[in-house]
Amino acid sequence: MNDTQRIIEKAKQGLRISLKEALQLVKAASIHELGRLAYQIRTKLYADQAFYVYNQHINYTNICQNACRFCAYSKRPGQDGAYTYSIDQIKEAIKSRINEPIQEVHIVGGLNPDLPYSYYLELLKSIKEIRPGVKIKAFTAVEIAFLADKYDLSPARVLQELHEAGLDALPGGGAEVFDPLLRQKLCPEKISGQKWLNIHKKAHNLGIPTNCTMLFGHIETWEDRLHHLESLRNLQDETGGFLCFIPLPYQPANNNLKAEGPDGLDFLRMIAISRIFLDNIPHIKAYWVFAGIKAAQLALWYGADDFDGTIVEEKIGHAAGADTPRGLTIKNLCKFIEKAGFRPVQRDTFFKVRA
Numbered sequence: 001m002n003d004t005q006r007i008i009e010k011a012k013q014g015l016r017i018s019l020k021e022a023l024q025l026v027k028a029a030s031i032h033e034l035g036r037l038a039y040q041i042r043t044k045l046y047a048d049q050a051f052y053v054y055n056q057h058i059n060y061t062n063i064c065q066n067a068c069r070f071c072a073y074s075k076r077p078g079q080d081g082a083y084t085y086s087i088d089q090i091k092e093a094i095k096s097r098i099n100e101p102i103q104e105v106h107i108v109g110g111l112n113p114d115l116p117y118s119y120y121l122e123l124l125k126s127i128k129e130i131r132p133g134v135k136i137k138a139f140t141a142v143e144i145a146f147l148a149d150k151y152d153l154s155p156a157r158v159l160q161e162l163h164e165a166g167l168d169a170l171p172g173g174g175a176e177v178f179d180p181l182l183r184q185k186l187c188p189e190k191i192s193g194q195k196w197l198n199i200h201k202k203a204h205n206l207g208i209p210t211n212c213t214m215l216f217g218h219i220e221t222w223e224d225r226l227h228h229l230e231s232l233r234n235l236q237d238e239t240g241g242f243l244c245f246i247p248l249p250y251q252p253a254n255n256n257l258k259a260e261g262p263d264g265l266d267f268l269r270m271i272a273i274s275r276i277f278l279d280n281i282p283h284i285k286a287y288w289v290f291a292g293i294k295a296a297q298l299a300l301w302y303g304a305d306d307f308d309g310t311i312v313e314e315k316i317g318h319a320a321g322a323d324t325p326r327g328l329t330i331k332n333l334c335k336f337i338e339k340a341g342f343r344p345v346q347r348d349t350f351f352k353v354r355a
């Protein structure tokens with residue numbers, strides 16, 4: 001048995017593989033070997049289930065004081081196309097879908113220097129007033145750090161106050177790639193990877209679960225990717241607060257980074273190694289908005305178990321060239337999952353299955 005086969009057997013037995021072993025796998029194992037192993041792991045956990053959530057996205061502002069090189073979404077104040085939704089506009093957006101059984105509202109936006117702290121609290125409270133049963137997954141660690149800095153509060157206090165106003169979970173955005181040198185090239189003004197991890201740790205300690213992500217397929221190497229995954233795995237060992245990992249394929253359009261984005265095989269390898277390596281993070285998401293529906297369907301055979309949701313009105317990936325629909329109906333979402341050979345199962349933000 002060669003080294004690669006030995007690592008495959010080890011992972012098959014449910015034993016944790018090291019970063020070095022994961023590197024050997026992605027470099028030496030065929031896509032079929034990786035896929036088969038990841039599929040076995042996801043099937044042992046979830047059989048033929050593929051999860052989805054009935055959700056609504058709200059991108060409340062695209063005005064941002066940062067200028068990440070890969071970002072096609074952000075605008076400077078006053079720039080053409082810059083927008084900020086008022087609380088009333090957000091209430092209208094929530095009311096406009098009040099007859100749909102939406103389970104989750106997902107909210108992220110830019111770092112808008114003109115919004116008062118009260119806006120964030122009011123936003124959460126207003127949504128909960130209109131839809132008391134909905135779960136709100138809102139504000140990346142980058143937005144939390146921005147509020148803490150701007151209003152001279154600790155990140156823990158910001159998290160606690162937002163939690164009291166209605167925040168149920170944090171999305172995983174803003175992680176990009178943790179390596180400091182890469183971060184300098186990609187997003188020099190953004191909080192460090194360590195700060196991103198610290199904010200998630202604080203959220204977990206306050207009983208706020210979170211998702212985690214990695215933006216891949218630009219200028220990073222496999223070593224960078226696996227170091228990133230190892231940092232997530234280490235934090236999860238400590239807190240157990242991550243619900244789901246979402247590998248986000250880089251979208252190449254309308255930004256200042258000269259990179260192509262991952263091809264289909266790279267995407268599937270990334271999904272597979274995520275399932276194999278992150279043995280303590282329950283769910284791996286094939287985010288159809290960034291991956292494309294066809295690749296997301298395939299990803300269910302390569303270790304992913306979650307398809308995200310209905311979304312409607314996604315702006316961030318589409319600004320960067322994602323050519324997927326802006327939203328899917330439940331009927332279509334389920335049809336895509338079934339056609340891929342899996343059983344669609346509706347879940348909530350915490351991955352609790354809906355009866």
Ligand code: SF4
Pocket residue numbers: 064065066067068071072073074109110111142187190
């Ligand atoms: S990625 Fe986020 S923080 Fe960076 S420029 Fe875009 S909106 Fe701003």
